[in-house]
Amino acid sequence: MPCHPARARQLLRRHRARVHRLAPFVIRLVDREATATQRVGLGIDPGSQATGLALYRVEPTDIGAIRHVCFGLELHHRSALIHHRLGQRAAYRRRRRSANLRHRAPRFDNRTRQPGWLAPSLFSRVQHIATWTRRLARWAPVGGVDLELVRFDLQKRESPETTGVEYQHGTRFGFELREYLLQKWGRQCAYCDIENVPLNLDHIVSRSRGGSDRVSNLTLACVPCNQAKGRRPVEEVLAHDPKRLARVLTQAKAPLRDAAAVNSTRWAVKGRLEALGLSVACWSGGRTKWNRARLAVAKSHVADAAVCGDLAGLEGWGPAPLVTIATGRGTHQRTRPDAFGFPRLALPRTKAVHGFLTGDLVCATVPAAKQAGVLTGRVAVRSTGSFRVGTADGIHWTHCRRLQRADGYAYTHGGTPLLPARKDRVSAA
Ligand SMILES: [Zn+2]
Structure with missing residues (x-):
């Protein structure tokens, strides 16, 4: 617990x-x-660069569940690096194919991809999230997982485009609707294309002329355009620009395909977490945003994970999240190539040096030298026995003592504290 x-x-x-x-x-x-033990939940907000994980104790009350945040983890992925490295590998192989080398038997038609195959850069993200969920569920009695899965949840079986909607500002539905429209209209004014300004919901056919509240009659307009248009029909406002008029009218009718909902990575995450035997509840990003605004929580990866789902209030000790960077476990490459892909120097055949691996957490007690004192940090090993500990280089291996084995992640504290000190974080859902 x-x-x-x-x-x-x-x-x-x-x-x-x-x-x-x-x-x-x-x-x-x-x-x-x-x-x-008490009820403990895990919130996950998967992102492309970093994923937020928040472990919280759930306290049931009359107004709903109050979450007490116990632990926050900001998990930084290495997708971009994997993409880069695999591109590099492909380039080396491409060179070898055309180079005048020994005969290489063709091996171009032996590739198969199983259904649900993900690119290695994306798959690593799924694996990292599953790894950390498994670890946290082993250390704490995690009862269920709240996962942010889709961007919008308009809670309608029918298409939102054809359904009448209430769009009161401040309700959860209002948040989902605004997010939906922002995505659909590209976060810009439909009449002048201006970006990064406050945008109003605009009725294409104004309500005074019998226009409906359906999403197919709503667009986004900057404040000047919205006021200039007033109650005039859109045909009159855009009379000088028939191209734009046609585009606005067709785009209003076209439903948005929710890219997030078909994002295969997110579904793969859900599948992996369910395979761990955990009950997974899926929520929308619009709900997270609504919760964040309602509970006055600053935006961060861990905060999004903590407010994902159904909750009435959020309390925490304000712990700084643990920042975890996926570093991998070394390389399969046995040579370092030069700029042209030719082997430049050979790497050692083993990763361990005097029992230490790069990535181990060590404590080095240096008796008398420039760096005399006690150092703690991640070690980078060299076969000469002269290691780097944290930022200090040239530490002899005999001074080092291992505290924790390398597990493919680097750890630092120093993320933003989860909650600013405020007491009024409870409100009725
Ligand atoms: Zn405008």
């Missing part, structure tokens, strides 16, 4: 717990076999 850092220190001081892991910091109780 996640506990406050002060409580953890107390348990360790009284020898009632021992350290299980340093990053993230996990302790294991030694004086109890089974304990009563």
Whole structure:
């Protein structure tokens, strides 16, 4: 059960717990076999660069569930790097194909892709999210996962384009609708294409002329255009620009295909989490945005994960999230190539040097040298035995002691604290 850092220190001081892991910091109780636990949930906001994960205790109240955030994790992916590296590998192979080398048997028609195949850069993202969910579910009694899956949820079986809607500002539905329209109209004014200004909902056929509240009659206009148009018919306003008139009228009628809902990565994440045996509830980004505005939470990856789904209030200790960067576990390459792809130098055959791996968390006690003192950090090994610890280079391996094995991630603190100190974070849903 996640506990406050002060409580953890107390348990360790009284020898009632021992350290299980340093990053993230996990302790294991030694004086109890089974304990009563409370409801713990995990919120996930998958992003292309970074994914937010938030672990929270769920307190049921009369007005709804209140979440007490215990732990936040900002997981930075390495999709761009994988894309770059695979491009590089393809280039080396392309050179070898045309170079005057020994005969290479053709191997161009032996590729198959299973249904649900994802590009390696995208698949790594799915794997990282699954890895961290599995770890957190092992350390804490995670009952269910709240996953942000789609961008809009207009809660209509029918197409939103053909359904009459209420669009009161401030309701959850209003947020979903605004997000939908922003996406559909490209976040710009439909009449003058201006971007990055406040946009009003605009009735193409004004309500005083019998225009409906259907999404197919709504567009976005900047404040000057919206006021200039007033109640005049759109044909009159855009009489000077028949091309734009035709575009606005056709685009208004065309429904938006929700790109996020067909985003295969997100569905793959959902599938992987369900395969872990967790119950996964899926929510829309519009709801997250509504929750964030309602509870006055600053936008961050972890905050989005904490307010994803159905909640009445949010409370937290304001912990700075643990920033986790996916670094991988080294390379399969056995040579370093020069600019033309020719081998420049050979890499060692083994990754371990004197039992240390690059990425291990070590504590180095340097007795007398320029860097005399105690250093803690990620180690980069060299076969000469002269290591780099954190930013300090030239640390001899005999001074190092391993604290935690490399697990493919680098850890830093220093993300933005989740919640500014405010007490009025509870409101009726
Ligand atoms: Zn405008």
